[in-house]
Amino acid sequence: MITGKNYIGSQLIAGGDKVFKTFNPQLNIHNPWQFTEATTDEIKLATAIAHHAFLSFQKATGKEKALFLRTIAEEIMTLGEDLLDVYCQESGLPKGRAEGERGRTIGQLNAFADLVEEGSWVEATIDTAIPDRKPLPKVDIRKMMRPLGTVVVFGSSNFPFAYSTAGGDTASALASGCPVIVKSHPMHAGTSEMVASAIIKAAQKTNMPEGVFSNLNSSGIEVGVQLVKDPLVKAVGFTGSINGGRALYDLAAGRPEPIPVFAEMGSINPVVILPDALKQNAQKWAIACAGSVTLGAGQFCTNPGLILGIKNDDLENFSNQLANEILKMDPICMLSPSIHKNYEVNKDSLSSQQGVQVVAAYDKNDKPNYAAQKIVTVSGKEFLKNTVLHKEVFGPFSMIVQCENKAELVAVLNALEGQLTGTILGEETEIKTFNDVVDALGNRVGRIIFNGMPTGVEVCPAMVHGGPYPSSSDSRFTAVGIDAIKRWVRPFSYQNWPNDLLPEALQNENPLGLSRLVNNIQTTDSI
Amino acid sequence: MITGKNYIGSQLIAGGDKVFKTFNPQLNIHNPWQFTEATTDEIKLATAIAHHAFLSFQKATGKEKALFLRTIAEEIMTLGEDLLDVYCQESGLPKGRAEGERGRTIGQLNAFADLVEEGSWVEATIDTAIPDRKPLPKVDIRKMMRPLGTVVVFGSSNFPFAYSTAGGDTASALASGCPVIVKSHPMHAGTSEMVASAIIKAAQKTNMPEGVFSNLNSSGIEVGVQLVKDPLVKAVGFTGSINGGRALYDLAAGRPEPIPVFAEMGSINPVVILPDALKQNAQKWAIACAGSVTLGAGQFCTNPGLILGIKNDDLENFSNQLANEILKMDPICMLSPSIHKNYEVNKDSLSSQQGVQVVAAYDKNDKPNYAAQKIVTVSGKEFLKNTVLHKEVFGPFSMIVQCENKAELVAVLNALEGQLTGTILGEETEIKTFNDVVDALGNRVGRIIFNGMPTGVEVCPAMVHGGPYPSSSDSRFTAVGIDAIKRWVRPFSYQNWPNDLLPEALQNENPLGLSRLVNNIQTTDSI
Structure with missing residues (x-):
């Protein structure tokens, strides 16, 4: 079932060595399968057919795109146990996780299907003409979102389904209306x-243009570099x-025509434990x-990766309990030897x-590729002096920073790079006296959590998965939730355009029944 | 009234030489006034106080910001004729234009005041908890927009009011909630x-924090370079x-922490005249x-700057008529000798x-700094061969490109760089047979116009002023209209946050009466 070839559109090609x-x-x-990396010519072919596909795919209706996305979800399910098995063999992750992540991926595909089928996401905005306005008549102007063009998606190591081939970037x-x-x-x-085979099958079943999707193998950086530099690629x-x-x-950014990159990168996700929470x-x-x-x-x-508190006996007690708890955990296999x-390094x-x-450092681990968890601690003063301590350690590791007082805690937060999340663990009665801590944390993160853990990213419209640099390359967007679609679209205005030649979303009759901003009033009415 | 000093916050400072x-x-x-360029230390002071101002200004309510913006508009009007006179002396533009542009600037300030006073622009999105969801409970997540931080605005040469000190970038x-x-x-x-004095006066009258606005003089690139590289600056x-x-x-893009730049740059704004329009x-x-x-x-x-048609006698006739009309125009003073x-060059x-x-080339011009208008023509074939011909000539100049046929017209459009606007002049009956021309044009521009001229940018919600590179540096945003605010904000999520500690926009009671997306339904209801 696995050929090891590249999908250049619907064609399985492997001309490289x-x-x-x-x-x-x-x-x-x-694993037994051998994969052939895409060649320079194959990459060029993929971007060329994607560009050609864009000319028609950008005009696909919401219903057509929704059917495509839902069919991808169905085709992924059709791959059944075989797909879950390969997932486990390539990631070392347990089957339950594979199943859960597949469910999330299906959920994302269907959520975007719902979004585009309903259609109001295009933010249709209409200002009708006022021919007798003084001193100058007002023309009719109508705006909606349209896709940027071909998007290149770099799958993640840690989510082989949900942030990879048919993950949130591809689905959005x-x-x-962007080929991927x-x-x-x-x-x-x-x-x-x-997963690519499922997308290709779905594209064919729903009559999507050839080139709307390609999947390229690579073992190093060359394929990615060529893709990002290709003039026909419009976003990453x-x-x-x-x-x-x-x-x-x-x-x-260095291209003759710079293009947007939404990169969701590292984060150490600081967790602040307030004094009463430590005590109680x-x-x-x-x-x-x-x-x-x-x-x-x-x-x-x-x-x-970072737990922050104000130094006292309660923090000491918490540290001891955390040590105790973490050593009870069984080590878990990591994604790869590297x-x-x-x-470890x-x-x-x-x-x-x-x-x-x-x-606490787990030391009974004897299986290759299994991660031994570890907790360390350092003073706020040392942490502020040494930015090496601010770097992410990808794995089951965390550092407790013991701050002298609230001022040092705020200073530590202000010194952090941008983060995906920040967490406050505290009693509701005490949080108001830590406003400055909350403010400092808020300025560094994309999502702030009260009395919960940052792991577990709910896929819902209100989720922000992104944040100030370097947690993401552009904090103005999110990688999770329906607003993730905003990364790939641009507003476009029609001025004085004949009604019957406008896209349906902007026609007077409102044939799609969208919610639109018409002369500054949000409405589903026709004009 | 003009001191020639820099406003570092409310302080007039000029320590440089x-x-x-x-x-x-x-x-x-x-002109008689002498201006002192901001020094390195003055620039640092401006970014430091702006950063400090951000800590409180980001929390200003919509009402407070609206009052600030409206007071700026009032203070600009209070400057009266004196301001218009200086505008004319520094730009060579006529007083009517100064007055019109001032009106537009006031309109923009008031439009943003209305926007933030109403408040729904923050895109409040709420997904309430489902504690008994299986397999995992769903947490409460709420999202809204928050400002990025200090924004540096580079005023334009050609709009001393509307795209400068208190122009669209500053107003948005x-x-x-970003200091400027x-x-x-x-x-x-x-x-x-x-204009800066009006903003400072308004800031003081409405109790805005010191540093919320500064105005720096510069004659070269150094001030701008230092500002863009300053770590406390978060957008441009x-x-x-x-x-x-x-x-x-x-x-x-090269900073350790890259920041977004919205640059609205050049454009030659192609105008396509279809055959029947040429004939009739x-x-x-x-x-x-x-x-x-x-x-x-x-x-x-x-x-x-570019007029495109298919070569025939009608296009020849149009060229002659355009020659005739353009030579009737009186030359106009340009903004500066440079x-x-x-x-001319x-x-x-x-x-x-x-x-x-x-x-046609106007040749009776004898006033210094007055622009002699000119129209030239070239074949589509030559245009495709020579990208020098694709460059903007800033001034009263345009080039008629005579294409052999529709295919060459499409090829010329596809070869163009990104543009702010594209225009189709045609009879409604013929436009359907030029779908490929319209499609090609649409892929290159931010706004497409039917039977009108691209000059005259209406300030309204449906306007897009921006477009594919290089007309703008990020086609996903607009510089004109209320959506211009989106350039300076990022989404931010609160997870499981106590209701009384949430910003009002996200509280259950909906005290601001905003339109919000609550559990996927747009509503003004409370929860």
């Missing part, structure tokens, strides 16, 4: 090929490391933090910094 | 200082040339084009390209 295999970290062996881009070229993640090229979606995301951002609920929050830090071997963008190795590097002390 | 004067192009002499940024630092345009530093608005805008974009309305469109090309000495972003000089450079023929 650079091959690679994926790896099963649980068994610590290579296709929903907007996926550069599949080299760690799960087989999963990607299977990325989920991964700061180094990777920044490199793509720089490439895109140390045990509860220690259990919650231990669970969140080790969840999925800590391989989540929203993993809490991710595991990076985890980065963990050791941070642990050996000046003033860092170990709170 | 680099001075310059503005120029009266009508009289061809320097202040409305969003204006780098005033060196050609109208006096106008800028006077720019209106001007492609070279200037791109340089700022590159600087911002040559005279009408010749008069309209002559007026639009020469309006304000052609110094508009939407000036039609702009006039660039116009660029006009000559384009006119001397291979295959370019003169259709």
Whole structure:
């Protein structure tokens, strides 16, 4: 079922000579399939047919795109257990997680289908003419969103379904009317090929133009670099490391025609525990933090890598309880040997910094690629001095920062880079006296959480998954939720345009029944 | 009334030694006032107090910001004739234009005041909790827009009011809750200082924090470069040339923390005349084009620099009529000797390209700084071969491109860089047979116009002033209309946040009466 070839549109092509295999970290062996990296010419062909597809796909109706997205979801389900098995073999993740993530992916596809079928997302805005206005007549102007063009999606390592081939970036881009070229993640090229086959089948069943979707194999950076530099590519979606995301951002910004890159990158997701919470609920929050830090071997963008409190006996007590809880956890297999190795190296590097002390380090791990969890602690003063301590360690690791007082806590928050999330654990009665802490945290993050854990990103309209740099490359957008579609569209005005030649969304009769802003009033009425 | 100093917040400061004067192009002499360029330390002070102001200004209520904006408008009016006089002395533009542009500026300020006073622009989105959801409970998540931080605004040369100190960029940024630092345009530093005095007075009257607005003088690029590189600056608005805008974009993208730049840059605004229009309305469109090309000495972003048609006797006839009409126009004073000089140089450079023929060139001009209008023509074939012909000539100049056939017309449109506008002049009966022309044009522009001229940018919600690169640096935004505020804000989520600690926009009771998306339904109801 896995051919190892590239989908250039609906064609399976593998003319290159650079091959690679994926790896099963649980068994610590290579998987059987061999993948052929896309060649320069194959990449060019993919962008050329995507560009051609755009000319018609950008005009697909909401209903047509919704059918396409729903059919992708169905075709993914049709792949059944086989797909889940390949997912597990390429990620080391358990089947329950595979199933859950598939459900989320299906949910995302259907949510965007609902969005574009309903249609009001195009933000139709109409200002009708006032021919007798003085001193000058007012012309008729009507605006709606239209797609940018071909979007390149870089699949993530840690979500082989939900942030990869048919994940949120692809679903939102296709929903907007943009063709998509996926550069599949080299760690799960087989999963990607299977999901790609579902997308291609759905495209054919629903009469989408050839080239609306391609899936390219790659083992290094060359394929991605060529894609981002291709003049026919108009936007990029990325989920991964700061180094990777920044490199793509720089490439895109340096093009003769710069293009937008939405890169969702690293984050250490600070969790602040306020004094009363430490006093009254140390045990509860220690259990919650231990669970969140080790969840999925800590391989989540929203993993809490930093726990902040004001130094006193209660914080000491919390540390001890967290140590206790975290050592109860069983280690979990990481996604790959290289991710595991990076985890160990980065963990050791941070642990050996000046003033860092170990709170708890799991040491009974004897399985290859399994992550040994660790908690360290450092003073606020040391943390402020040493920005190495501000870096993400991707894995089940967290650092407790013991601040002298509230002022130092605020200073630590202000010194942090941008984050996806920030969390306050506290009693409702005390939070008002920590306004400055909440404000400082709010200025650094995309989502702020009260008495909960940052892991677990609900897919809903109110979710923001993004944040100030470097958690994302543009904090004005989100990667999760229906507003993720806004990354791939631009507003477009028609002036004095004949009614019957306008897109239906802007016609007087409002044939699609959209909610529109007409002469500054939001309405579903016709004109 | 004009001191020549910088407004660092409310303080008039001029510690530097680099001075310059503005120029009266009508009289061809320097104006009397001497301006002192902001020093490195003054710039640092401006960004520091702006950052400090942001901490409180970001929380200003819609009512408070609306009062601030409306008071700015009032204070500008209070400056009365004196302001109009300085505007005219620094731009060479006539008083009627000054008055009209002031009206537009006041209108923009009041439109943003209305927007933020009503408040629904924050896109409040609420997904309430479902505690008993399986397999996992759903948490409460609420999202709204919040401001990015300090915005630096680069005033334009050609709109000393509407796209400068208190223009659309400043009005939209202040409305969003972002402090603004204006780098005033060196050609109208006096106008800028006077308008800045109105903003400062309004800030004081309405109790805005010190540092919410600054106005810096500059004669070269140094002030702007330092501002864009300052870590406390979080976004940039720019209106001007492609070279200037791109340089700022590159600087911002190259920062350790990249920041968004919305640069509205050059455009040649292609106008396509279809065959039946040429046959039936040559005279009408010749008069309209002559007026639009020469309006304000052609110094508009939407000036039609390119007129495209299919070669035949009707196009020849139209060319002759346009020649006739354009030579009837009186030359108009340009904004400055340097702009006039660039116009002459660029006009000559384009006119001397291979295959370019003169259709009409005004030659009775004897006033310094007055622009002599010119129309040239070239074949589609030559145009496709030579990208020098695709460049903007800022001034009353236009080029008629004679295409062999429809296919060549489409090829020419596809070869163009991104544009603010594109225009179709045609009979309603023929436009359907030119679908491919309309499609090609639509893919290159931000606004498409039927049977009208691109000059005259209506300020209304449905307007898009922006477009594919290089007409703007990010086609996903507009510089004109209420949606211009979206450039300066980011979505922000509160998860499980106590109701009484939420911003009013997100509280259950909906105390502001906003239109909100609650559990996927748009409503003004409380929860």
